[in-house]
Amino acid sequence: MTADAAAGPGGEPGFTPDFTFSIDGVTVPAKKGDTILKAGLRAGKFIPHYCWHPGLSIAGNCRICLVHATKTMPPGKPVIACATEVVEGMEVESDGPRTKELREGVMEFLLINHPLDCPVCDQAGECDLQQYSFDHGRETSRFEEEKTQRPRKDLGPLIRFVGNRCIVCTRCVRFCEEVAGTGELSVVNRGDASWIDTFPGVELDNPMSGCVADICPVGALLDKDSMHSTRVWLLRGTKSVCAGCATGCNVNVETFDEKVKRITPRENQAVNRWWMCDAGRLTWREATAPARVGAARIAGQEVPFARALERALELVRDASGGVVGLTTGFASNEELFTFQGLVGRGAIAAAFAPDGATFTSRDGFAIAADKNPNREGARRILGEGALGAAGQDAAIAALEEGKVGLAIVHDAAPGGAPWSPRLLAALGKAKARIVLALHETPANADALRGAAVVLPAAHATEKDGTFVNAMGRVQRVRPAVPPPAGARSDLDVLEELARAAALQPRVLSAAGVFRRLAQALPAQFGGLDYNALGELGRPAPGAGEALLGRGRPLPIVDGVRSGYEAGPVSRAPGRADDEQVRPSVHHESLVGYGTRRGDL
Amino acid sequence: MGNVHDHAHDHGHDHGHGAEEEEGAPGTTLADRTYIPAVMRGIKLTLARFLQPKATVQYPEESVYDRGSDDRAIGTQNPRLRGEHILVKDEQGREKCVACLLCMAACPALCIYIEPEAAPADWGPDRERRPKVFELDMLRCIYCGYCEEACPCDAIRLTPKLYQPTTSRLERVYDKQRLLENNQDAQVPQRPRK
Numbered sequence: 001m002t003a004d005a006a007a008g009p010g011g012e013p014g015f016t017p018d019f020t021f022s023i024d025g026v027t028v029p030a031k032k033g034d035t036i037l038k039a040g041l042r043a044g045k046f047i048p049h050y051c052w053h054p055g056l057s058i059a060g061n062c063r064i065c066l067v068h069a070t071k072t073m074p075p076g077k078p079v080i081a082c083a084t085e086v087v088e089g090m091e092v093e094s095d096g097p098r099t100k101e102l103r104e105g106v107m108e109f110l111l112i113n114h115p116l117d118c119p120v121c122d123q124a125g126e127c128d129l130q131q132y133s134f135d136h137g138r139e140t141s142r143f144e145e146e147k148t149q150r151p152r153k154d155l156g157p158l159i160r161f162v163g164n165r166c167i168v169c170t171r172c173v174r175f176c177e178e179v180a181g182t183g184e185l186s187v188v189n190r191g192d193a194s195w196i197d198t199f200p201g202v203e204l205d206n207p208m209s210g211c212v213a214d215i216c217p218v219g220a221l222l223d224k225d226s227m228h229s230t231r232v233w234l235l236r237g238t239k240s241v242c243a244g245c246a247t248g249c250n251v252n253v254e255t256f257d258e259k260v261k262r263i264t265p266r267e268n269q270a271v272n273r274w275w276m277c278d279a280g281r282l283t284w285r286e287a288t289a290p291a292r293v294g295a296a297r298i299a300g301q302e303v304p305f306a307r308a309l310e311r312a313l314e315l316v317r318d319a320s321g322g323v324v325g326l327t328t329g330f331a332s333n334e335e336l337f338t339f340q341g342l343v344g345r346g347a348i349a350a351a352f353a354p355d356g357a358t359f360t361s362r363d364g365f366a367i368a369a370d371k372n373p374n375r376e377g378a379r380r381i382l383g384e385g386a387l388g389a390a391g392q393d394a395a396i397a398a399l400e401e402g403k404v405g406l407a408i409v410h411d412a413a414p415g416g417a418p419w420s421p422r423l424l425a426a427l428g429k430a431k432a433r434i435v436l437a438l439h440e441t442p443a444n445a446d447a448l449r450g451a452a453v454v455l456p457a458a459h460a461t462e463k464d465g466t467f468v469n470a471m472g473r474v475q476r477v478r479p480a481v482p483p484p485a486g487a488r489s490d491l492d493v494l495e496e497l498a499r500a501a502a503l504q505p506r507v508l509s510a511a512g513v514f515r516r517l518a519q520a521l522p523a524q525f526g527g528l529d530y531n532a533l534g535e536l537g538r539p540a541p542g543a544g545e546a547l548l549g550r551g552r553p554l555p556i557v558d559g560v561r562s563g564y565e566a567g568p569v570s571r572a573p574g575r576a577d578d579e580q581v582r583p584s585v586h587h588e589s590l591v592g593y594g595t596r597r598g599d600l
Numbered sequence: 601m602g603n604v605h606d607h608a609h610d611h612g613h614d615h616g617h618g619a620e621e622e623e624g625a626p627g628t629t630l631a632d633r634t635y636i637p638a639v640m641r642g643i644k645l646t647l648a649r650f651l652q653p654k655a656t657v658q659y660p661e662e663s664v665y666d667r668g669s670d671d672r673a674i675g676t677q678n679p680r681l682r683g684e685h686i687l688v689k690d691e692q693g694r695e696k697c698v699a700c701l702l703c704m705a706a707c708p709a710l711c712i713y714i715e716p717e718a719a720p721a722d723w724g725p726d727r728e729r730r731p732k733v734f735e736l737d738m739l740r741c742i743y744c745g746y747c748e749e750a751c752p753c754d755a756i757r758l759t760p761k762l763y764q765p766t767t768s769r770l771e772r773v774y775d776k777q778r779l780l781e782n783n784q785d786a787q788v789p790q791r792p793r794k
Contacts, residue, residue, distance in 0.1 A: 119752045119753070228717060230716070231716075
């Protein structure tokens, strides 16, 4: 196990304790300058907190982390664990009857003006207020007066504010100030009339605004995209990677009833810290867009998937003449490798989505301008020659020669791959054409029109495989939902085609293809083991900050184990923790493929 | 009952004494051997039953409770019987259900399926959400009443209406409209708000 894995999510690779202190009689190692809360979390001792977040500065205003500790001034006075530095030999009482009384008191204050609207609140089920009320709160309220009423309004395009639920912990204010760097939010008014609002004439519309809904410990800030769509306790999380740009943010794709309900960030200190951008949050809608190719077609007629695949296999078997392949920066490494094998010595061209908006947060989180999740993978597997205009020119030359028997187009790019009009025109010169397409749009309509077979391509939320992000980190993308009706994933289809072309005796799963890929390309993928990629991925050979090019590199920060991982805090950790990798192939089919369950 | 009992007794006696037949023992007299009195007794019983009121209940058109039977085995319908569900509307005609999905979570038979949506704008600020889809599979339902107990809005209630047979399973899956209209006349006591 490498140091990276041993440290865990948000762990500190080089942690060396300076001294020890004790929490509830348990000896805890600490570094000079640690707070009680931080050192406790590192050692797995959870102390409740609302306003403290590992990625934000210490505010110390919620008071739920009050504990009793020795060696504090004045002696005997409770201290807040989030802002109190530990000293050697300090004895902290975080779980005794005295501390319980403190928390009961704080909870009572926090709940004075909090409405009892959990049944309609989208935070219910992953709400810290609910959790601590259950753990430390009183059963009934002694408050008989009228609760204050605060506004309910949209703060920006993605965020809705429900004032009555706000406990004014200021996590969102600090996020906009310290992370996004845009500072749209502030606390307005005083006392029990204070709430969170944007400055006059300003909207909360920074590129990471969705994160304030994630870090809000209560239901005051809600993501409008997933609001009222389900209840969180129904959701099943799949640990995957966002396909919105080359940063490759680690995400949980949260699904219910085989439908994606939302995408939330997953902590990875080497990639996205705790954050993700708003555009990435909405990528799941690509899978349900009206432009989606939902059914297989033979010569323009919709047919069952199995029949279309059969026809494609025939075309590959009977192909005479050369083969030309077109792919995109949205294909996984495994798909690219199998695709390359399939095209063989023929020309291969990869198209990439054009550069888009870029943004670098104050803490180093970067939205890459490169909107292709796997451009780096395509470069490593296909080589520079296949990329961009050079690759397209080679493909056009091969096609215009008129000796191409089969063109295989793998277009997994949302909105259609931007192939040049010349290339699309030249495609007609191939005797037959097999197209795997995610969307049908004006951009790629010419590729689909006149194709012998069109098969629906899988969206990133439906794929099993790996992407290489802009920094050269190989990360797993896992299938959260099945591909459209009856369809099989792109890798399955490509592997079947490769078998039909007598290139290989059997169809492999993503794990199997990756194993071959790592053996075939030691300079690009050597030393990587699919099963050891884990949840956080591994750097590929030659990975580094220089690859990012645009935006600032992401530093590995001196973080502690995040609250997300350490206890019942925002975004219910247990929900996504079970490692459930759903095979993209039905178990009964495995026998026919000569593959064992373990391979998947 | 008397006849049946006698016959059984006779038979037992016969069997017990198998070989050693006595004069005048049951089954040996002329009357017994012609079967006529036994047949007459049978016909008498049949005719007596034939003229009595019919016990058959033409379910589902009628119910055992319609008769007002004083048979203790049937009794009267308990007003607290847990039968088919209704979705309740509020004073303004809006469904009370806020699609919190707590009944779905509480249901041990997994018979409830709800999809929430934002409430229409003209419903006012006090209502944020409502069910877009509310399906209740009456065939899966075990009528335990947990949904009623879990509901924070008093929106789903069990009525004393007994479930009706249908000719297809799909008809037993009630959608929102059917649940809203189901048994609206039922006298469901309103619980006081806490």
